Amino acid sequence: MAEKQGNQTPNTPDVSETELREMKVDELRQEARDEEISGASGMRKEELVQEVAKAKSGNDAGDSGSGDSDSDADDLGAGPEGGKIRRGPDSSKSLKYSQEVTSTEDEPEREGRSLATTHHEVIRQWAEEREGVPATVEGTEHGDHLGVLRIDFGGDDANLRHVGWDEWFATFDERGLNFIYQEQRSDGQQSNFFRLENPQREDA
Template sequence: MADETDTTSGAGPDGGHIRTGPEASDSLKYSQEVTSPDDEPERDGRSLATTSHDVIREWAEARDATPATVDGTEHDGHLGVLRFDFGGDSDRLRHVEWEEWFETFDERRLNFIYQETRSDGSESNFFRLDNPEREDG
């Protein structure tokens, strides 16, 4: 059995299921939930949503993307804005370890909304992070 404190692999603390709340975006509401790397999109271009660490990591690694944060957005010793570096020329991204990226992702109770492919079947790098429980202030 996997160690439940290991945040670098597995389904994550919510079993890969999307997190819900009063501020859930329309994107989340209309996305297909994915809880395992074995789940397939219903069709090309379909918006997908997950909290599964395995799904997120496999998606990023298939695109040679590295977990990152936007430099200068950190606060109180915590990562700032979470991103992926797809190998572009941005000097604003700072690479971080998967463990730290997932720890921040889970602490903020985020959902990963993404596409595997565009509607024409070509690979998509689209993703966004969504917090359905957005706190005021």
């Protein structure tokens, strides 16, 4: 049998980065929380792989015990509004009738329920469960700022450019947006429906 060529991190003989990369992002985040890595909810997959590999090898032992790592990660994931819906003069009717979600523990009241949140980790988990990637529409940029925000579910839209979650959420918060979405359609099937709304003006 061929040996696994998985470990690219020096001094980590028992940690296979290949195996870590085969894990789902939410599994990696759980590994990171177990290792008390602070800020795991804000990391991308490759960052999680590197940090978990370092923590498991003991290379980063001096940095991990810096207080309330779990609560810090939760706070970081909530966003500046704590997950609460932003309201304004141009709030849509769909926002008014949506169930507010302020935690990853919140469940829809029923199948097909319209949901709304500003909680970063709720949005990220929803997207990643559907293999969605944060993206922006090419040609809509404003100087150095991202243009129209989207989530790419692997379609054929050549105008979408993938970006990091940190940049996506920074723009999301800067524009004061709400994330309106569904977990399931009324027939119980998983839904990819979402839209972004700025309650302070008509165009998001």
